[in-house]
Amino acid sequence: MTQPFIDLADVTVRYGAQANATLALDRTNLRIAQGDFVALVGPSGCGKSTILKLVAGLLQPSSGGLIVGGRESPSSQQSGKTRIGLAFQNPTMLPWLSIRDNVMIPLKIVEPFRQHYAKKKRGEYAERAEALLAQVGLKGFGDKRPWQLSGGMLQRASLCRALIHEPQLLLLDEPFGALDSFTREELWSLTQQLWMDKRPTVLLVTHDLREAAYLATRICVMSSRPGRILEDRAVPFARPRTLAMSYAPEVSALVQELRLRIAEARTAADAAQNVIALEERKAA
Numbered sequence: 697m698t699q700p701f702i703d704l705a706d707v708t709v710r711y712g713a714q715a716n717a718t719l720a721l722d723r724t725n726l727r728i729a730q731g732d733f734v735a736l737v738g739p740s741g742c743g744k745s746t747i748l749k750l751v752a753g754l755l756q757p758s759s760g761g762l763i764v765g766g767r768e769s770p771s772s773q774q775s776g777k778t779r780i781g782l783a784f785q786n787p788t789m790l791p792w793l794s795i796r797d798n799v800m801i802p803l804k805i806v807e808p809f810r811q812h813y814a815k816k817k818r819g820e821y822a823e824r825a826e827a828l829l830a831q832v833g834l835k836g837f838g839d840k841r842p843w844q845l846s847g848g849m850l851q852r853a854s855l856c857r858a859l860i861h862e863p864q865l866l867l868l869d870e871p872f873g874a875l876d877s878f879t880r881e882e883l884w885s886l887t888q889q890l891w892m893d894k895r896p897t898v899l900l901v902t903h904d905l906r907e908a909a910y911l912a913t914r915i916c917v918m919s920s921r922p923g924r925i926l927e928d929r930a931v932p933f934a935r936p937r938t939l940a941m942s943y944a945p946e947v948s949a950l951v952q953e954l955r956l957r958i959a960e961a962r963t964a965a966d967a968a969q970n971v972i973a974l975e976e977r978k979a980a
């Protein structure tokens with residue numbers, strides 16, 4: 697890989713005061729090239745969202761080096777230089793705004809869009825929001841309020857909001873986790889389409905291994921906390937991938953291998969925890 701777009705070099709993150717800090721990441725390394733689609737999977741609490749927060753500039757590493765968008769260590773001010781789109785499991789929409797205005801929020805905040813927002817661009821931006829809403833199947837819903845939409849529709853709108861400012865980097869934290877399986881699979885296709893159109897760099901946190909195999913070009917499996925990348929797998933399947941392909945034997949085999957790897961990581965962590973508990977009981 698030439699200059700990576702994202703580079704975590706021996707990154708350690710501790711939460712809380714030194715005496716009883718939680719070690720979330722321990723000398724974690726992860727390099728991602730521009731335009732790549734990387735899925736982070738691993739046991740619950742292993743530090744996946746912590747990596748997303750670091751990359752978003754919401755959190756600083758306790759030690760180690762961090763490059764985002766080719767620049768070092770993004771603070772919340774610096775991360776403004778890389779346009780970032782975010783979508784989470786529960787899309788938070790401002791209830792007093794229409795869906796269109798919710799989708800347009802990044803354009804009110806992120807430069808260079810912000811300086812044009814109040815002037816002539818307002819109408820142009822509204823058209824852009826409408827076009828994106830139509831692309832995700834929400835044509836005609838721009839005037840509705842968030843409470844008038846289903847969970848799946850809100851998640852589609854939240855993807856539009858994440859993409860409206862044409863981010864170079866898209867951070868997705870279990871964005872489809874709360875949806876029924878039909879809606880989830882529809883949104884996988886949509887996400888693949890949106891990624892293929894604009895090719896942002898994507899970092900997806902998910903517990904769904906079939907989702908990771910369908911969407912990602914690489915899947916990184918993390919160890920139990922403190923998290924490290926245990927395995928970095930290329931996902932070689934041709935694009936555009938279809939839902940039928942996600943049930944193909946080679947995809948199922950990959951999913952099964954990843955499942956076993958995560959189960960091993962959890963068992964190793966449980967065993968280590970038992971040893972610590974035994975030592976503590978002996979010492980007491």
Ligand SMILES: Nc1ncnc2c1ncn2[C@@H]1O[C@H](COP(=O)(O)OP(=O)(O)OP(=O)(O)O)[C@@H](O)[C@H]1O
Binds near residue numbers: 742743
């Ligand atoms: N603000 C915080 N203060 C203290 N501990 C935290 C904080 N945020 C996260 N942690 C702890 O750090 C560890 C990693 O958390 P993180 O949310 O990154 O894990 P995760 O892999 O995303 O979990 P999940 O899959 O359950 O969403 C967990 O043990 C968590 O309890």
